[in-house]
Amino acid sequence: MNYLSTRGHPDRKRFCEILLEGLAPDGGLYLPEHYPRVDDATLTRWRGLAYADLAFEILSLYIDDIPPADLRALCHKTYTEAVFGTPQIVPLKPLEPGLSLQALSNGPTLAFKDMAMQLLGNLFEYELARRGEQLNILGATSGDTGSAAEYAMRGKQGVRVFMTSPHGRMSPFQQAQMFSLQDANIHNLAVEGVFDDCQDIVKAVSNDLDFKRRYRIGTVNSINWARLVAQVVYYFAGYLQATQSNDQKVSFTVPSGNFGNICAGHVARSMGLPIDRLVLATNENDVLDEFFRTGVYRVRGSADTHETSSPSMDISKASNFERFVFDLLGRDGARVKDLFGAQLPASGRFDLSADPAFARAASVFGFVSGKSTHADRLATIRDTHQRFGLTIDTHTADGLKVAREHQTPGVTMLVLETALPIKFAATIVEALGHEPERPARFKGIEDLPKRVQVVPADAAAVKAFIAAHCD
Numbered sequence: 001m002n003y004l005s006t007r008g009h010p011d012r013k014r015f016c017e018i019l020l021e022g023l024a025p026d027g028g029l030y031l032p033e034h035y036p037r038v039d040d041a042t043l044t045r046w047r048g049l050a051y052a053d054l055a056f057e058i059l060s061l062y063i064d065d066i067p068p069a070d071l072r073a074l075c076h077k078t079y080t081e082a083v084f085g086t087p088q089i090v091p092l093k094p095l096e097p098g099l100s101l102q103a104l105s106n107g108p109t110l111a112f113k114d115m116a117m118q119l120l121g122n123l124f125e126y127e128l129a130r131r132g133e134q135l136n137i138l139g140a141t142s143g144d145t146g147s148a149a150e151y152a153m154r155g156k157q158g159v160r161v162f163m164t165s166p167h168g169r170m171s172p173f174q175q176a177q178m179f180s181l182q183d184a185n186i187h188n189l190a191v192e193g194v195f196d197d198c199q200d201i202v203k204a205v206s207n208d209l210d211f212k213r214r215y216r217i218g219t220v221n222s223i224n225w226a227r228l229v230a231q232v233v234y235y236f237a238g239y240l241q242a243t244q245s246n247d248q249k250v251s252f253t254v255p256s257g258n259f260g261n262i263c264a265g266h267v268a269r270s271m272g273l274p275i276d277r278l279v280l281a282t283n284e285n286d287v288l289d290e291f292f293r294t295g296v297y298r299v300r301g302s303a304d305t306h307e308t309s310s311p312s313m314d315i316s317k318a319s320n321f322e323r324f325v326f327d328l329l330g331r332d333g334a335r336v337k338d339l340f341g342a343q344l345p346a347s348g349r350f351d352l353s354a355d356p357a358f359a360r361a362a363s364v365f366g367f368v369s370g371k372s373t374h375a376d377r378l379a380t381i382r383d384t385h386q387r388f389g390l391t392i393d394t395h396t397a398d399g400l401k402v403a404r405e406h407q408t409p410g411v412t413m414l415v416l417e418t419a420l421p422i423k424f425a426a427t428i429v430e431a432l433g434h435e436p437e438r439p440a441r442f443k444g445i446e447d448l449p450k451r452v453q454v455v456p457a458d459a460a461a462v463k464a465f466i467a468a469h470c471d
């Protein structure tokens with residue numbers, strides 16, 4: 001399998017070449033040259049497989065530069081009951097006939113990002129050892145991504161993590177999750193500023209090409225194709241659990257921010273998985289809902305980006321969206337380059353409403369969308385608790401609210417559970433009047449010793465810290 005850029009660059013690359021890279025040289029995102037089709041007989045054969053074996057089957061369609069035995073071993077090392085809590089790894093939680101949650105949040109940091117990040121940690125360690133190289137991952141987090149990255153990379157050979165976060169602004173639980181890690185290769189940097197300052201620092205350090213090369217700086221952000229392809233697996237696993245035969249269709253509702261998760265659903269559907277609708281749910285930051293309703297993609301400034309009670313969906317632009325637009329426009333790299341490389345930077349928007357391709361988002365690609373607000377979130381958390389005795393997190397609540405607006409008779413709807421409620425306890429207390437349940441392994445983590453360095457909001461200070469901690 002070869003990979004190309006969404007902006008039409010002529011180069012083609014293999015999986016392990018793009019694994020440790022960010023953007024393509026022309027600023028585009030990498031995608032496979034085609035989506036392999038999974039036929040009926042293959043899907044039937046996959047019905048009996050354990051999650052790790054299913055992961056191997058799907059990943060090997062996209063990764064042909066790691067020997068199969070090694071790739072299978074990496075899948076088995078990653079997707080274990082010990083790490084993900086159940087033998088099914090992503091079990092369904094039925095709510096009512098035709099409506100279930102798919103549990104994706106029982107990994108080490110209690111959010112679905114572990115599903116991909118745990119594999120990425122093992123792939124990085126494998127590939128770096130093979131090359132005899134080291135990598136220093138520099139990131140910025142407001143919560144979920146940073147902790148998922150640290151738990152995936154802790155103790156890994158050849159990798160160090162330098163994670164910046166806004167000092168004092170993450171929830172006490174999220175701070176405890178990250179700062180209690182004592183692994184020598186994990187470094188927490190609490191920046192005296194807001195999340196945007198952290199992102200600016202990461203950009204400034206990455207733009208210093210000498211420093212970047214000298215200290216082998218890399219990232220683990222959501223545009224990484226390896227993260228996306230790992231997520232394709234749980235759409236197959238959800239479908240196979242929800243159906244008895246391949247003539248049945250399933251819809252998925254996906255609480256969305258950067259469009260990574262639902263883009264994996266789009267890839268699964270493009271491979272022939274019988275998905276009816278891909279339902280995209282946003283919170284008050286509705287840039288994607290607006291696009292799927294109107295055909296206008298209008299990114300927001302930081303003043304127009306709301307701080308909500310489903311904070312992992314608080315985005316101003318969706319970094320993976322370019323991948324879908326590339327497919328929507330018949331893989332026309334020149335047009336994507338114009339939209340994302342020229343129109344968007346110049347005017348903050350582009351408009352496909354008059355383009356015949358736009359109607360295909362729903363009619364051919366199955367996308368519909370909806371939006372959920374703080375009041376909806378509270379009502380959905382209360383209702384789910386009352387009727388099913390189940391406490392759901394704020395992002396999953398956004399998904400469930402929108403899922404109910406798009407159910408069709410005879411088609412099972414799976415709502416992806418993207419985090420557990422303990423991560424967002426304050427809103428659960430607001431909705432239910434009591435704290436959510438806390439998994440036993442997280443009891444008392446706020447009291448553990450913390451390993452964190454407070455630094456000023458200054459790229460030079462972060463560079464100095466990195467230099468002092470690399471040999």
Ligand SMILES: *Cc1c(COP(=O)(O)O)cnc(C)c1O
Nearest residue numbers: 256257258259260261312418419
């Ligand atoms: C990251 C995240 C999302 C958004 O996922 P995308 O892949 O960015 O669309 C939704 N919910 C939770 C809990 C998350 O951590």
